[in-house]
Each structure stands twice: as structure tokens, then as C-alpha cells.
Amino acid sequence: ASEFAAARDAWKHATRDELLKRKMGQGSVFRGNAATAFGLEMEPHAVALYERLTDSMVSPTGLHMHPNLRWGASPDGLVRTASGEEGLLEVKCFFRCRSTGVVPQPTECPDSFYDQIQGQLEILGYDWCDLMLYTTPRKGQAGNRNSCVLRVPRNASHFESTIAPHLESFGAELRKRRAERQARLYGEGGDALDGERGASTMRGGAAAMEG
Numbered sequence: 449a450s451e452f453a454a455a456r457d458a459w460k461h462a463t464r465d466e467l468l469k470r471k472m473g474q475g476s477v478f479r480g481n482a483a484t485a486f487g488l489e490m491e492p493h494a495v496a497l498y499e500r501l502t503d504s505m506v507s508p509t510g511l512h513m514h515p516n517l518r519w520g521a522s523p524d525g526l527v528r529t530a531s532g533e534e535g536l537l538e539v540k541c542f543f544r545c546r547s548t549g550v551v552p553q554p555t556e557c558p559d560s561f562y563d564q565i566q567g568q569l570e571i572l573g574y575d576w577c578d579l580m581l582y583t584t585p586r587k588g589q590a591g592n593r594n595s596c597v598l599r600v601p602r603n604a605s606h607f608e609s610t611i612a613p614h615l616e617s618f619g620a621e622l623r624k625r626r627a628e629r630q631a632r633l634y635g636e637g638g639d640a641l642d643g644e645r646g647a648s649t650m651r652g653g654a655a656a657m658e659g
Contacts, residue, residue, distance in 0.1 A: 449521035449567035453560075456614035460560060464618065471622055472629070483543035490541040494582035495525060497595055498537065502578070503530045506537055514571045518619055521568040527578060535599075536577035538565055549586030550593045557600045563611055569602040570611075576601050 453459035454467040462470070469475050495506050506525035513520045525537040540561065542551050552558075557565060557579055565577045577600045585594040 449519075449564045449571065452567040452611055452615065453563040455618040456563075456611065458559075458563065468618070468622060468625065472625055486543040486546070487539075487541040490582060490584065491524065491539050493584075494539045494541060494580050494595070495537070497582065497592075498539075498578070498580045498597060501592065501595070501597060502527075504528060512572050519567070519571060519615060521571040523568045523572065523577065524580075535574050536565075536568055536572060537580060538568065538577055539580045539582060542581060542583040545583040545594075549583060549589050551581040551583050551596055553593075553596050554581075554598060557598060562600075562606075565600050566603055566607050567611060569600075570604065570607045574602065 451459060451462070451467060454462050454464055457464040459467075466475070470477075498504070499506055505528045507528070509523060509526050511520050511522045523536040524539045527533075527535045527537050529535075538561065545551050561579060565579065569575070569577055579598045579600055581596040581598070583594050
């Protein structure tokens, strides 16, 4: 679900057209950088701190698919609180804050994470997701300024009115481009074949895009 915002051209990492080209196998493939490596390394520490701060248990999870089999999401964990409430966890490790040991302390979910979280909540059917912002603490630092936990409630109307229409149009455009490429490569006779192939390919591609 991390790329949901790109479907409506509201993602800082890629435009809608850039993402369409990426799904078509065009252009360079992103293979990670120092920031993504930092996130992978720090995520277990962030989850452990979250559990201590909230007295909750986090269970690892994988890819979950929407009933339409076109949209997928992979939250960072399934949460169960001490009182028995259940929700999701999304972790963001701040590479740029590692030198200060201090992360932003927002009171509302930042726009850059909102579509991703709402997509996860819609697909998995939970009512809330805790957003955990984290960076490495500085030695001797007092308090928990290296972390921030923010509960984000589900907003079904935002998903239905703002996200879903763009996901549908993105998927339709991707299938169209794949069919056109198939026709160019194999002639009009290959178009029908791609219609069948395109549906399953789109599902797999969308799961990767939106996971």
C-alpha cells in the first residue's frame, strides 16, 4: 500500500506516470539506498520500543489482498493491546534524524503516510493503525524523543472517495498499456491472449505495487 498515493499523483517518491512505466518494466529499477537499509535495520528496534511504550504485542504479518484481488497491503505488524484491542502497526524509521536522535512529534498523521495507512485499514478491515516514528537515540538522551506513536483511525470515506477511484483508473491504464504492447509484439491475435494474461499479471503487479 506504500504506493497508493502515487495512483493519484500524490506520492513524493514517484509520479503516477513514473509508476506506470515502472510497472511496465521501463526505466531503472530502485534497489534501495542508505535510507532503506537504515529502515530495515532499525525496524525491529522500533517494534520492540513500541511494545514497551504501549504495553502491546506485535505479531509479524505478510501480504494481505483485498477481495478484488487487485490491491494488496503489508503492514509492519498486527497489534493486540493489553486490553484486547486489535489494530495495525506501521513503522517509519527516520534516516535524516539519526544524528540528532529526535523525530517529529506530529499530532495528526502526516499526509505522506495517510493513503498508505488508510489502504492498509481498508484491505485488512481494522479500525485503527498506530504509526510509529523512530530513529536511533543519542547516548545519554533523556525521554523518548527518538520516537512518536500516533493512532490513526480508519477513514472509509477517504478510501472510497479519494483513493479507490484512482486505484481503479491506474489499474485500467496499466492493463491498457500492457494490451497495447502485446498487440504491437504479437499482432491483434495476441490481444485476446493478453486480456486473460493481463488480469492475472495486473493482480500480481498491483500486489507488489500496493504492498
